[in-house]
Amino acid sequence: MTQTDHLQYRPCVGTMLFNTDGDVFVGKRIDNKEGDWWQMPQGGVDDGEDLDTAMLRELGEETGLQPRHLEIVHRMEDELYYDLPPELRGKLWGGKYKGQRQNWYLVRFTGVDTDIDLEAHKHPEFCEWKWVAPELLPELIVPFKKPVYEAVLAAFEGRLA
Template sequence: MSTPDRSKYRPCVGTMMINAAGEAFVGKRIDNREGDWWQMPQGGVDDGEDLVEAMLRELGEETGVAPDHLQVVHQMEGELFYDLPPELHGKLWGGKYVGQRQAWFLVRFTGDDSDINLEAHKHPEFCEWKWVEPDLLPELIVPFKRDVYQRVVDDFKSRL
């Protein structure tokens, strides 16, 4: 299989944040309240930004979790790509990208649930959150991201 043209995919980081019980954090997106889709924290990488810095920034913005409550366990090798469904082409990210290319991290959350604050950022992304068994993650995400989530679960499974 050939590698997609990286310039057509938005650079992004994704994070599987797990608690002491090995459960993964998922949030329900504010912009999709009517659907029952849940996702792990993810977001764009700014120009010149280090991937670990981007991951910690995005995780802080989306969950309110401070870096001192996190331990980076593993970074997946390479990037995972996904395409937006045709109905979303041209509607996100100024129409510049056809999907995202993601660097994925596994981090251990060492804080208490009270350290999670979905309203920590001025533009919250999630309206609800919960801990789930990692094997359930592919079932919870929107269909066009399922393959990525399965690959993340498979890669991180031995490190949970």
């Protein structure tokens, strides 16, 4: 991968948030009207922002959770990349990126379900949320992100305890 290629991927963090039952948080995006797709929290990393800080910020914006409700268990060593499908290129992120490069975290939820507040941020991203068995994740995400979810599952296998 060349330096130019690297710059065409939006830096991002993703979080596999799991509860005491070993189930994983997924949210249904407000802006996706075309399918019944659910995803784990994820979002962009600001220029100069530390990855841990970005993950906690994004998770807080999307779920309303505070750091006191969270315990970082692990972060994947390698970034995962995905390309946007052709019909979305040029429409997302101001047309600046062809996809994302993601740093994924495994985070234990130590709070209670009522701590989750999808409207905590002035621009909510999810309209619904639920806990699901981890093995269901690849079937719930939009198809072009399925390989990423499969890689996340493989990386965190055996750590959801």
